[in-house]
Structure formats: structure tokens, C-alpha cells
Amino acid sequence: MAAGGWANPKSIKTYIEPNSKKELMKQAFAKWSVVTNNKIVFKYVSNPNDAQIKVIFVKDASMAGLEHAIGVTHFQQDVYTGEMKYAQIDIADHVPGSVGRLMPKDRIFRVMIHEIGHAIGLKHSADTASIMYPTAISRNQAITKGDLNTLDRIYGWK
Numbered sequence: 001m002a003a004g005g006w007a008n009p010k011s012i013k014t015y016i017e018p019n020s021k022k023e024l025m026k027q028a029f030a031k032w033s034v035v036t037n038n039k040i041v042f043k044y045v046s047n048p049n050d051a052q053i054k055v056i057f058v059k060d061a062s063m064a065g066l067e068h069a070i071g072v073t074h075f076q077q078d079v080y081t082g083e084m085k086y087a088q089i090d091i092a093d094h095v096p097g098s099v100g101r102l103m104p105k106d107r108i109f110r111v112m113i114h115e116i117g118h119a120i121g122l123k124h125s126a127d128t129a130s131i132m133y134p135t136a137i138s139r140n141q142a143i144t145k146g147d148l149n150t151l152d153r154i155y156g157w158k
């Protein structure tokens with residue numbers, strides 16, 4: 001395995017905090033398994049202390065002064081090997097700066113896909129068609145062949 005990914009991509013222990021968006025988050029994780037032909041699989045655990053990837057829901061990620069207003073991923077990699085050790089994904093379910101307005105479901109879903117991308121080792125893409133482009137600029141942004149090629153390199157699949 002090259003630097004930046006999980007040592008156990010086929011069984012990454014994952015915890016999602018109870019929330020009305022939990023099922024949508026599971027669909028976002030499942031998407032990454034589908035596009036990688038199950039070379040990346042998330043194994044759900046019920047105890048957050050057992051998790052390698054933990055998802056929590058916050059009211060407004062931008063309030064914390066974070067990179068992304070709707071979602072952010074914090075992760076730790078091994079200093080020597082670069083191997084992914086732990087990741088926490090924060091997802092906001094309200095419009096940034098807004099007290100009451102909920103985020104549109106499709107927009108949250110794309111943010112979820114983006115943040116999971118970070119949690120499995122992807123950095124930002126310069127390709128505006130990619131879901132890993134730094135900002136959400138279009139509803140057509142998706143996981144691209146380029147993103148999958150990057151995963152191939154990170155995990156040494158090719």
C-alpha cells in the first residue's frame with residue numbers, strides 16, 4: 001500500500017452518529033464501495049470508540065471556522081508510513097449561517113461523498129467535474145475516472 005490510505009480498505013470500521021441523515025450517509029459510503037468494485041468496504045460498528053472513521057452531525061460546520069461550511073474531515077496519518085489511522089467527518093445539516101434552514105438533501109449527499117473521499121485518502125482535485133474539487137460548484141460533480149486512478153495509486157491496486 002502506498003502512503004495515504006487505510007491498511008484494511010476492505011473492512012474499515014465505521015461509526016455514524018444517530019441522526020435523520022444516517023441512512024443518507026450510509027448511501028454515500030456505499031457509493032464508494034460500488035465505484036471501487038468493493039475494494040473499499042465500510043464495516044459498521046456500534047461503539048464509536050471502535051471506529052476508524054467516525055461521522056458526527058453538527059449544526060453548522062462553518063461556525064467552527066473550518067475549511068468547508070457544510071462538511072469537514074479531520075484525519076491522522078502515521079508519521080512514518082503515511083497510513084491512515086483515524087478520520088472524523090463532521091457533516092452540517094443546516095445551511096451555513098442559518099439557524100433553521102435545512103440543507104437540500106442532494107447537496108448534503110454530494111458533501112458526504114466529498115468528505116468520505118478525504119477519509120479514504122483523496123486530496124482535492126483541480127478537475128471541476130470531480131466531486132473532489134474544493135468547492136461545490138455544480139450538481140453534476142461526481143466521482144471521476146481521475147479520482148479512481150488516484151485511489152489505484154494510493155492503494156497500489158494497479
Ligand SMILES: [Zn+2]
Binds near residue numbers: 114124
Ligand atoms: Zn475538501
